[in-house]
Amino acid sequence: MRKKLTAVLLALTLLCTGILSGCVTADPSADGEGKEITVAISSDTGTMDPAGAIALTYLAYSVSALDELLTYDENGDIEYRAAESYEVNDDSTVWTFHLREDALWSDGSPVTSADFLNTITRALDPASGSGYANYLFPIENAEAIYNGEADMDTLGVETPDDHTLIFHLAEPCVYFLDLLRLPVYTPSCSEHADSVDSGWDRDPETSLANGPFRLAEYVPEQYFVLEKNEYYWNADEINLDTITYRFFDDTQSMANAYEAGEVDVATSLSSTVMEAYEGAEDLFVTDQIATRYIYMNLNVEPLNDVRVREAINLAINREELCQIVGSDTEPTYNLVAKYMKDKTTGEYFVDEAEQPFEENVERARELLAEAGYPNGEGFPELTYNYPTLEMDSDTAQVIQEQLKENLNITINLEAQELQANYSTRYAGDFDLCRMNWTADFADPYTYLSMLLSNSTYNCSGINDSEYDSIVNASSSEADSVKRSELLHQAEQLAVGEQFYIIPLYAMKSVNLVNPDITGIRQIPASGALEYRYADI
Known part of the structure; x- marks a missing residue:
């Protein structure tokens, strides 16, 4: 109404x-x-430093102000930006990029390979708070450096001269070019970009740009x-x-x-x-190539019980939810975005496999009883944290009502300013937390990688060696059909068997x-x- x-x-x-x-x-x-x-x-949320904890502000800024090495256009063809060419060795473990010699920062100084390395090394310091640091892990020793187990001078990145940047990967990574549009692979001027806390990124005198705008x-x-x-x-x-x-x-x-x-x-x-x-x-x-979903904190009882996680998923009526939230939403049962296409087939990725699960209130009640909470008796009150945005407020109220009606469990609602919601999630200080992920690159890995045990975006305590093994195997699988099978297998395990998340809906972008x-x-x-x- x-x-x-x-x-x-x-x-x-x-x-x-x-x-x-x-x-x-x-x-x-x-x-x-x-x-x-x-x-x-x-x-206004997050830093504008590509090595820091970025959010909406950086994404708006970087689209016009920063050039990545290269990207893909709407036809899937490479569009060179900061780089003018590249080559890769036979086993796809050594990638060499040649930077434009006419590329300049907005103060007229040259953009060099050291500026790209500057972002990478700063992002590999956990104190920077980069949520994208794990996308550097294909590089030799990057993960060990991030974990404090190796020195920075062992990093598999070479800068033999100002216009050559060489990446040595620990093993083949078939989507490596897709990663290059991520913040941690974009340059930050070595002269000024020293720390995520120094304020250089919001000062026009020091926040230099290598893109069309400054x-x-x-x-x-x-x-x-x-x-x-x-x-x-x-x-x-x-x-x-x-x-x-x-x-x-x-x-x-x-x-x-x-x-x-x-x-x-x-x-x-x-x-x-x-x-x-x-x-x-x-x-x-x-x-929108995006998914709205909910993280469940596996370190909080009883969310560490897969039966409880499955019961919550099965008890939510997503059709009803979308009818109330708005006509710009569609129910989804996947983590991978509903509108993401398989680059090999041209079809929507999620349509190429069975839906991970189907809603079933009766089965949800049975599962909750099996977990020791018949008709919700004895179930602890959980809190759902979400941003103070209209869509998220409406979503929270519907979920609260549905879970009360269908499972007789109480979900308390806590609305937060957007930045506070991000901070709460990163800190793992939540029971249930709203999550929205817009694809950073055109590959399902951008979604599935967030549930890896070593992911910097894994805020809910997921530690699944089987899942890790499947996703990691997909990274080096050169056969596109076999790789797609691995990715579908990983999503089925995470979303349809272990129920690590609560997928809600896909969205249209109304502009x-x-x-x-x-x-x-x-x-x-x-x-x-x-x-x-x-x-x-």
């Missing part, structure tokens, strides 16, 4: 004000000067401004002069700002916006984009919007 009312009010607002789109914040002149856009994004201003909790990097090697192809990112605490405020012409792009909005803007050219709906803006791209790996080649 509340959501329908919100949609009606939003539609009435549009009709009364006559505003159907935001207003481009500058009137570009004929020579292209003064082209700027303003983008609304979620609240940091010009940063005001915590309010906005940050990117200006065109005049030293960028491909500056002639960059049309915008300024991108301003404004922080908002909720999606309704973002939508209101768009309607008022205060922003030109508003991302990840609620489904009510999709309904209100149906048929309008402002509406830009895409598939409002000023129709005067052209050239916005989608990042193939994640589905997120990219503005580096946008124009007005």
Whole structure:
């Protein structure tokens, strides 16, 4: 009822004000000067240091300000950025990248191989808090260094000269090129990027960029401004002069700002916006390569009992959940994103195997009784931590009601600011905790690796040697069919047998984009919007 009312009010607002789109914040002149856009994004979270504990702020910043070595375009072809070429040896254990000699930082100084090594070595210090450090573990001795069992000078990375970067891997890694778009493989200027705590990353004088835009201003909790990097090697192809990112605490405020012409792009909005803007050219709906799910802390009783974990999973009605949360959601029973495609077949990865489990309330009650809690008697009250976002609040209330009705167990709800929710999860200080993962690269490993025993994103105490063995075997399996089988086997074990997580739903990304803006791209790996080649 509340959501329908919100949609009606939003539609009435549009009709009364006559505003159907935001207003481009500058009137570009004929020579292209003064082209700027303003983008609304979620609240300020995480560091902007690629070696640190990154979150939404870094992801928004890096898309326009940092060049990775290379990436893949929408056709699956390599797009060279900081590197201009690479070669690999016969057994795929030595990868050599040749950096652009015309690549410069935004102060005009050269980008060197040492700058890439700078991020890597800092990320391998656990004190940096990088959640992506485990993606460096394919490199020789990287994991041992992270665990304090080897010295940094044993790391399998060479920088024989300023423009050559060589990675020595412990064993073949068939998706290594996909990893290169991750933060820990992007450069940070050795002259300034010294620590995640020094503040260099938010200071325009020291937060240098090697991409199309550079940091010009940063005001915590309010906005940050990117200006065109005049030293960028491909500056002639960059049309915008300024991108301003404004922080908002909720999606309704973002939508209101768009309607008022205060922003030109508003991302990840609620489904009510999709309904209100149906048929309008402002509406830009895409598939998110993401999964909303819940972590269960295996160090908390009785969540260490697989029967309890399975019972909770089987007792949740995801169809009903999605009907209440919004039309931009779809039920999912997988960890791997519903819309992630198998690069070999072109089909959705999750559709190529049986669904890991099916909901069954009666069976859930039987399992709970077998675990010693008939009709929920004696079951301890658990707390579910989630961010103070509308979608997550609605989700929490539905889950609380369903588990009470179906299993007669009590789940207490604790809403947290987004940054606090991240910190709670990283610290493992939770019973149940909301998790959302948008793919970092176009491979199921980006999901399945998070449940590995040595993963820096494994916050719930999972330690499954069988699962580790299957996932690790997939990393070096060159046969695509056999590798896909291993990945499906791993997901079935984790989600359909051990029930380490509670998958909830997949999502559409509901965005409002000023129709005067052209050239916005989608990042193939994640589905997120990219503005580096946008124009007005």
